[in-house]
Amino acid sequence: MVDITKRIFWHFTLKDLLTILCSAAIPIALAIYTSIGHQQQKKEAEKTQQFDLEQAEKLRQRALYDEFLNNIYKLDKDGYLNDTKHPWAFANAYYRAAHRQWDTVRKGDVLQFLNEQQLIGRNNCTDGCKTTNLDDIIRLNELNFDNVHLTSQTGVLNKLNLQCVSFDHVSMTNAEFSSVSLNGVSFDGGRLDSVKFDGSSFRCASFNGVNLSGADFGNSDLTGAKFLNSDLSNVKLTEDQRKQASFHNVTMPNGEKSEIESSTTAKEPITQTTAIIQTEMLTTTSSSSTTTKTTSSSATSSTTSSSSTTTTSSTSSSTSSSTSSTTTTSTTTTSSSTTTTTTTTSTTTTTSTTTTSSTTTTTTTTTTTTSTTTTTTTTPCVRPVTYSQSFSSGVTPTTQCTAWSSFVASLNCSSYSGLRIYGSNDGTGLSLTTAVVATAIAIALRTNGTYTGASNGYTWAVGSIGGCGVEITSTGTLCQGNTGYTLRPCIGNSNRGGIKGVTSAAASQIMSLTFQ
Numbered sequence: 001m002v003d004i005t006k007r008i009f010w011h012f013t014l015k016d017l018l019t020i021l022c023s024a025a026i027p028i029a030l031a032i033y034t035s036i037g038h039q040q041q042k043k044e045a046e047k048t049q050q051f052d053l054e055q056a057e058k059l060r061q062r063a064l065y066d067e068f069l070n071n072i073y074k075l076d077k078d079g080y081l082n083d084t085k086h087p088w089a090f091a092n093a094y095y096r097a098a099h100r101q102w103d104t105v106r107k108g109d110v111l112q113f114l115n116e117q118q119l120i121g122r123n124n125c126t127d128g129c130k131t132t133n134l135d136d137i138i139r140l141n142e143l144n145f146d147n148v149h150l151t152s153q154t155g156v157l158n159k160l161n162l163q164c165v166s167f168d169h170v171s172m173t174n175a176e177f178s179s180v181s182l183n184g185v186s187f188d189g190g191r192l193d194s195v196k197f198d199g200s201s202f203r204c205a206s207f208n209g210v211n212l213s214g215a216d217f218g219n220s221d222l223t224g225a226k227f228l229n230s231d232l233s234n235v236k237l238t239e240d241q242r243k244q245a246s247f248h249n250v251t252m253p254n255g256e257k258s259e260i261e262s263s264t265t266a267k268e269p270i271t272q273t274t275a276i277i278q279t280e281m282l283t284t285t286s287s288s289s290t291t292t293k294t295t296s297s298s299a300t301s302s303t304t305s306s307s308s309t310t311t312t313s314s315t316s317s318s319t320s321s322s323t324s325s326t327t328t329t330s331t332t333t334t335s336s337s338t339t340t341t342t343t344t345t346s347t348t349t350t351t352s353t354t355t356t357s358s359t360t361t362t363t364t365t366t367t368t369t370t371s372t373t374t375t376t377t378t379t380p381c382v383r384p385v386t387y388s389q390s391f392s393s394g395v396t397p398t399t400q401c402t403a404w405s406s407f408v409a410s411l412n413c414s415s416y417s418g419l420r421i422y423g424s425n426d427g428t429g430l431s432l433t434t435a436v437v438a439t440a441i442a443i444a445l446r447t448n449g450t451y452t453g454a455s456n457g458y459t460w461a462v463g464s465i466g467g468c469g470v471e472i473t474s475t476g477t478l479c480q481g482n483t484g485y486t487l488r489p490c491i492g493n494s495n496r497g498g499i500k501g502v503t504s505a506a507a508s509q510i511m512s513l514t515f516q
Contacts, residue, residue: 061106068098068110072117081119081137087414088137091119093440093453095138104147111150114138115162125163125184129204129224141169148172152179159201202245217241381413388512389489394505397489397496401469404489407513408470411442417516421474421485423499424510430474430485432456442515445470452476467492472513473503480504487511 012020071094075081080090095114099107114120122134145167152160159181169189176196183203187210194214201221208228216236222245231251247258387407389400416438422429432438434455441462444451448470450463459476466479469490475482481504486497498506 057103060101061103064098064101065106065110068094069113072119086135089436089440089443090451091137092139093436093451096143096434096436097454099143104145104149107145108148108150111148111162111165112160115165121161121163121165123164123184125204129184136166140165140167144171145175146171146173147175149176150178150180151176155179159199382410383413383416384514384516385410386512386514387487388510390510391489391496391506391508393508394494396493397491400496401490404470404487408445411446411515413442413515415439416442419513419515421472421487421499421511421513423512425498426485426500429499429512430456430458432458432460438515441472445472468495471497473497475503487513 072081072091075091075094079085081088095110099110102110111120119137120140122136123132150160150162152158155178159179161181162185163181164184165182166186167190168186170187171191172195173191173193174195175192176198177200178198180197180200182197182205183201184205185202186206186208188206188208189210191211192215193211195212196216196218197220198218199220200218202217202223202225203221204224204226205222206226206228207230208226210227210230212230212232213234215234217238218236219238220241222237222241225245226248227245227250228248229250232247232253233251233255235253237245237253242252250258252258385407387404389397389403391397391400415435417435418431418433419438419441420429420431432441432455434453437453437455437460440451440453441460443449444462448464450465452459452461454460458474460472460474461476461478462470462472463478464470468479468488469492471478471486471488471491473480473482473484473486473488475484475486479488481495481502483502485499486503488495488497488503491497495504496506497503497511499509499511501507
């Protein structure tokens with residue numbers, strides 16, 4: 001017997017099936033449409049976001065570039081790019097801080113700007129080789145130029161001028177140089193992996209201890225280029241280029257080892273000539289015949305004077321000789337070097353007298369030799385140098401201020417690799433490891449100047465404003481009570497700074513500062 005209820009439940013007509021399918025298809029279609037629309041909106045949003053990020057980065061790069069140009073203009077206007085400002089710490093601090101944030105396009109543009117302003121490539125390389133020996137104002141050593149593309153705007157018509165630039169110890173992996181004049185350039189100690197040189201000139205260029213794995217010199221001119229102490233086994237060089245350049249202690253592209261050649265430069269002695277003054281005096285009297293002849297000679301090296309007297313008959317003769325020596329020593333001392341000059345004067349007098357019945361002849365010969373020896377001794381600066389004093393809460397520092405003045409005056413090294421500010425509240429403290437920033441801070445402290453620079457995640461500021469005395473802080477603002485790491489021992493009240501805490505009316509503590 002068949003269950004009628006069950007038969008009716010499973011018995012669907014075509015119309016019923018279509019109705020059910022249509023009822024289910026509409027929500028499914030809506031869900032699919034919604035999902036597709038959501039994905040498209042998401043992609044559009046991502047594209048918009050990416051475009052906004054690219055535009056923001058372009059604006060940021062432009063702002064960094066404009067700020068750097070403005071800083072260089074101010075330094076030039078104030079005379080900080082003159083030779084007397086060697087080693088140009090402020091200019092290098094500005095450049096290196098901006099260089100770390102620039103993209104490869106800006107790095108290439110700035111190189112051209114620096115060369116046009118004679119901040120790099122200052123030596124004369126008109127004929128290919130250096131004819132002068134000047135230090136570049138902006139130092140490029142140990143910087144990253146990976147993926148930089150440098151190309152002449154006019155191609156082979158006029159090469160991009162980067163002559164005599166020092167690229168020592170730089171990284172230029174995957175960089176490209178097209179129609180660039182690199183005459184007299186130094187790449188010593190650099191990393192030039194997979195770099196491409198096309199149609200460039202390398203007259204008298206130097207590659208000493210350079211990593212050139214995968215480098216391609218294309219159709220470049222290597223006349224007079226020097227390769228020393230390098231591995232060229234993976235470098236692309238034409239046969240003509242091998243004949244143009246010189247190779248010393250390198251592995252050639254064919255795997256052979258070049259001969260080790262040593263060059264010796266003979267120094268010619270420096271010859272100085274001092275005029276010889278001769279004076280002759282002749283005196284005759286009626287009662288007797290007396291002749292006196294005096295010859296005086298002076299020279300920086302050696303002078304010999306001689307005279308002789310001959311008499312037909314003599315009854316007596318006497319010879320006397322005397323020698324005197326005078327030594328003068330003068331010492332001049334400056335803050336960083338001591339120069340000692342020693343002058344020795346030797347005088348020898350020989351007198352010979354011969355007496356006859358009617359004639360007396362006296363001959364005097366004086367020989368003076370003067371030698372000057374100059375010895376220069378350079379006194380090295382002291383590293384590390386540390387300031388560390390104990391401060392009491394509510395007490396105006398006095399001896400601490402005196403010690404601070406002596407400390408900042410001792411910061412006379414030409415460069416420092418870093419600094420650390422610490423104390424009893426924080427034994428580890430904060431470390432600054434950027435050499436140019438540390439050097440600029442030391443100069444500002446010693447000269448009572450003003451400086452602001454970023455390093456290790458902090459904005460460091462040095463200056464003397466608002467009656468706070470010479471101050472260093474990691475908070476970025478001077479003469480404020482911000483929480484952080486601050487030293488101002490000569491403020492004249494109890495707000496002398498603090499370590500890892502409030503810097504105004506701080507608790508008793510030991511505060512220290514070390515320059516490396």
